[in-house]
Amino acid sequence: MDIKFEEIKEQDLSEVKKIYDWYIENSTSTFHTEPIQIDQLKEFIYINHSLYKSYLIYKENEIAGYCFLTNYKKRQAYDRTAEITIYLKPEFCKKGIGEVALNHLENKARENRLKNLIGIIAGDNEGSIALFEKSGFAKCAHFKNVGEKFNKVLDVVAFQKEI
Numbered sequence: 001m002d003i004k005f006e007e008i009k010e011q012d013l014s015e016v017k018k019i020y021d022w023y024i025e026n027s028t029s030t031f032h033t034e035p036i037q038i039d040q041l042k043e044f045i046y047i048n049h050s051l052y053k054s055y056l057i058y059k060e061n062e063i064a065g066y067c068f069l070t071n072y073k074k075r076q077a078y079d080r081t082a083e084i085t086i087y088l089k090p091e092f093c094k095k096g097i098g099e100v101a102l103n104h105l106e107n108k109a110r111e112n113r114l115k116n117l118i119g120i121i122a123g124d125n126e127g128s129i130a131l132f133e134k135s136g137f138a139k140c141a142h143f144k145n146v147g148e149k150f151n152k153v154l155d156v157v158a159f160q161k162e163i
Helices: 010-026 099-111 126-134
Strands: 002-008 054-059 064-071 081-088 116-122 139-148 154-162
Touching: 002 099, 010 054, 010 064, 010 081, 054 099, 064 099, 081 099, 099 116, 099 126, 116 126, 126 154
Parallel strands: 081 116
Antiparallel strands: 002 054, 054 064, 064 081, 116 154, 139 154
């Protein structure tokens, strides 16, 4: 599979926003309910950060999505842990790209001496849950009825992998 990763640059954020806006408007993968501004994206997608990396995902030279590591909490004691996130354009889902992206981020996390990866997933997102379980993540939390989107009350589950 011809998958490549390039670190996200400032000029890439409008493409990232388009992908994220699709998920805001069409899925429960994010609990944002209204499109966000690029400045808001920069609050969790970092550019040129030494610890938390962000990447565009290319399949055969076409942008398939993006993935990133971000801080789990904005406190120094958590700097050994990263939240891990992947968003693919809908037409690139269920083609094995998510697994490649998850492995790529895990390797980058190891290179940066991170020790824990955490995925925060909507409880109804069966595809992401299956991906994280297949990749060796263990369910470590289940928050019941904590969100509401599209008139549906949603759980949130957390998956963790010590690396």
